[in-house]
Amino acid sequence: MSSFLFTQLSPRFTAIWLRNWTVYQRTWKISFLPPLLEPILYVAAFGIGFKGLISSVEYQGHEISYVSFIAPALIAVSIMYSAFFENTFSSYVRMYYQKTFDAMMATPLSLEEIITGEIMWGATKSVISAAIMLAVLSAFRLIHYPHGLLVLPLAFLGGLAFGSIGIVFTAIVQNIEMFNLPTFLFITPMFLFSGTFFPLSTLPGWAQKAALTMPLTQLSQATRALAFGSAGGVVWVACAYLLVCSAIFFPLALILMRRRLIR
Numbered sequence: 001m002s003s004f005l006f007t008q009l010s011p012r013f014t015a016i017w018l019r020n021w022t023v024y025q026r027t028w029k030i031s032f033l034p035p036l037l038e039p040i041l042y043v044a045a046f047g048i049g050f051k052g053l054i055s056s057v058e059y060q061g062h063e064i065s066y067v068s069f070i071a072p073a074l075i076a077v078s079i080m081y082s083a084f085f086e087n088t089f090s091s092y093v094r095m096y097y098q099k100t101f102d103a104m105m106a107t108p109l110s111l112e113e114i115i116t117g118e119i120m121w122g123a124t125k126s127v128i129s130a131a132i133m134l135a136v137l138s139a140f141r142l143i144h145y146p147h148g149l150l151v152l153p154l155a156f157l158g159g160l161a162f163g164s165i166g167i168v169f170t171a172i173v174q175n176i177e178m179f180n181l182p183t184f185l186f187i188t189p190m191f192l193f194s195g196t197f198f199p200l201s202t203l204p205g206w207a208q209k210a211a212l213t214m215p216l217t218q219l220s221q222a223t224r225a226l227a228f229g230s231a232g233g234v235v236w237v238a239c240a241y242l243l244v245c246s247a248i249f250f251p252l253a254l255i256l257m258r259r260r261l262i263r
Contacts (some may be wrong), residue, residue, distance in 0.1 A: 012109055017118020017124070024125075031125075035078055035132040042074055042142055043067055059199050059224075071142040072227035073150060073196040075133045076158070076220040081208035082129040083122040083159035084187060087166030088179050091118050095170065101261065114259050119163040119250065126159025127152055137227075151226050154239070156218045161242045164249035165215075171256035204236035215245055 024031065046054075046067055054066045094100040104114050130151055137143050143151075169182045193207070194216035200208050211217050222238030225231065 010110075010113060013111065013113040013117040013120065016104065016114055017121050020090055020117070020121040021124075026059060030130065035129040036136060037081075038078065039071065039074055039133050039136045041137045042070065043137075043142075046070055057199060058201075067140075068142055069199075069224075070197060071137050071140070072151075072224040072254055073194075073220045075130050075137070075155075075227075076194075076216060076223040077191060077196060078129040078133055079126040079155045079158040079219060079223075080162050080187070080190070080216050082125040083161075083163040084120040084166040087118060087163040088182070089176065091122075091167060091170050092173070092176055092179070094118075095261075098177070098202045105261070111258055111261060112254050114252055115167060118208075119160065119253065121260050122163030122166065123156045123159030126162070127155045130155035143227050147226045147229045147231050150235075151223055153224065154219070154222055154235070157239060157246070158215075161245040161249065164246055164253050167253035168249055168256055171253065171260045192212045195220050215242065218242065 050066060056063050057069050058064075059069055101114060106113060134143055134148060134151060138145075138148070151220050165186075169179065173179060174183075192216050193203070193211055195211065195214070200211050200217070203211065218241040220240040222235045225234045
């Protein structure tokens with residue numbers, strides 16, 4: 001089945017990417033604001049408001065400021081949000097309400113090319129968000145270069161994984177309100193317990209092991225390492241994890257979307 005799916009793919013999926021890029025160009029100002037303002041608000045809140053309570057944390061044997069600790073993780077969260085919500089809510093609207101997928105399927109494009117284009121666009125949104133946040137956080141001198149530039153290809157890889165997962169949920173939910181379930185049961189726990197706001201070492205042993213299975217944990221650790229000027233084993237492990245995650249959920253997304261749309 002998987003071999004059949006991949007035979008249906010061709011570079012024509014870029015037409016879907018270009019379609020979404022064209023729409024994005026008309027609404028970019030709205031999409032531009034969250035990754036621009038979010039890091040500024042977080043830095044202000046945690047750098048000023050929390051400074052008297054949490055001035056620094058111990059991370060991998062080093063004492064660093066709390067703002068320096070959370071800043072890279074905010075990029076990872078933005079990568080997750082951008083791809084996941086683009087390939088859940090936005091893709092569902094295009095599929096169900098706007099009937100965009102129906103129009104695309106009336107062209108020579110295969111279903112696999114349409115879904116691949118959607119996932120690739122979700123990954124692109126992750127790269128755009130990461131680039132904006134990198135620029136903002138660099139102004140606060142919270143990113144070390146040149147390693148910090150490697151966050152961009154990492155963002156694409158993370159976006160590919162979370163976008164594929166998002167499409168899987170899009171294929172199985174019965175209505176748009178049901179996206180509240182994966183948001184609450186999948187996204188929110190990762191946001192809170194993936195080492196975003198506190199080191200994993202503060203958690204019990206079993207919770208640390210559970211956290212390491214979460215995609216956002218791997219992405220946060222790799223983003224933090226690159227922001228600190230390191231491209232060691234943590235980054236390679238995270239890349240391998242995200243590749244495996246994509247290799248599992250990408251073909252699963254194609255299979256489930258075919259079952260939903262081809263009846």
